[in-house]
Amino acid sequence: MPGWPSARNDEVWPVVAFLTRVRGMRPENYAAPVGPATAEGPPGFGSCAGCHGIDGISGNERIPRLDIQTPDYLEMALLTYRDGRRQSGYMRHAASAVPAETLRPLAQRFGRLSDATARGAGQAARAAGSGAAGAAGASEDPVEEGRRLAFALDRRRDLPACHSCHGPDAERRRPDTPSLSGQYRGYLETQLILWRDGLRGGGPRAELMSEAARRLNDDQIAALAAYYSSLAPEVPAAGGTAN
Template sequence: MKRVLQTLAALAVLAGLAGGAVVGLGLYNVSARVGHLQGVSWVLHTTFRNSVRLRAARPAEMPDLSDPALIELGARHYDTACRSCHAAPGEAQSATMAAMVPAPPPIGQAVQGWKPYQLHWIVANGIKMSGMPPWPAQREDDVWPVVAFLSSVQQGMEGADYGTLTRLPDEEAPLAYCLGCHGDGGLAQVPPLNGQGAAYLEMALQAYRGGTRASGIMAQAAREVPPETMGDLARWFAAQPVAPIPPQDMPADLVERGRALVHADTGDPDVPACRACHGPDRSERSAFFPNLAGLPAPYLRTQLGLWRDGRRGGGPQAGLMRKAARHLDDSDIAALVAYYASLPAETGQ
């Protein structure tokens, strides 16, 4: 037994010396031109698939991944953040991307064999040694639009459909880029920006760009806008007439409860009532807070939940909003959402 242990120890020392020589003397050829040793690619790919299956847990709830607005939002993010490596549906990869080791698979191939929650894990966490980064924000709820898009690719989305989803309005950049999601009343999780205060909009853009307000989608989008144009962009949106979006149909009892919460005294001298910052009375709203009237209910629900859970930031109002939201329960949030979403956006009254 002693001899066996001595032999094992000697082998371990030799292995350590060999590994040290490979690292210290640069003996391993890292050139992508020569690729991996025989069998290494199979080992890495098999490890990747098994690792994802082990760690990706099915969530208790998932959004409706067939929602066209969710798919469109995911496609627009993919177009600027992911297309350069994985190409668009039906599109050939560039020669540079195809020559990577390992090469990122074309998107139609990459999504095959995965369940939606596994795709969510991959997008949220990224993959080591592949060039795929993790989601650029500690907020995994806004990964779902990308998963909705990828699920559509799994089901056979064609290049023409992708082109329709990602086509930009006929405006100058960066305005066209922003209008793609925030124009025409916004999307399910995206608020329309017309008529919001310029000071608030510029502050929000700077917060996304600086990382003090978390969103993987907006972190990418804000960096597509040149910093020197943010003020002009904010003022342009602020000057636009609010689109006459019909009020969202909400349960009457929730609307009335929400109305009472919005106008109620909070009992904290440092925290004003909701109406003092967010309206609906135009004369009471603060320039550094958004008008919530008529905003999409899914967006309002997500944002209030983030404030309540202490996961939302951005701008000098962050501390105040965390105080205002920390005692809200799910029923309070549902009532506030119902009230503000039921208001006519074109008047904010």
């Protein structure tokens, strides 16, 4: 698409679909797909919430959940979109359209995860028997296949153990590494393909991830996305008591 501010092709088609949907729409209906314009939050919050949802849960496989990350990670991501180290036509625009000093408050508004809440939610999920995804399954089950890959259970030296950085939960995740548990499957899959193909940049530790994804094939990527998206997110359930 001429003028699209990113080298990525995978983002263009959803824009075309959106524009097709919006064309001919009456202004009062336009508010539905783009969401609330006046939600409470730092300057620019309403436009972010239009795609990401007021609570950071977009309900759209292509738009990542933000509530499962720390404000530090979200802020770092926004800075790298803004200066182009991480490519995304949507986010380059969104992160540049707001004043630089609002990126931190926006990251704090969306990123509810502190390591303490994450640990609490992890304990609650384990007590409720969910999120472990450890049940034995047929080896063709992508979730089980993804779990074996994430823990490097097959001892393949060419594939890195994702769990050593991402964990399945806060106890086993490095604090400066994004959480993957409960993230949308479609988003995880796209990001892994971008990492593998050398198209995803990021912050100071992005090199680690490029190296980790370098030898993954499409089936392994699909399995890893299935596994991590099946895990309980590291946030207290709405109305829960896991703080």
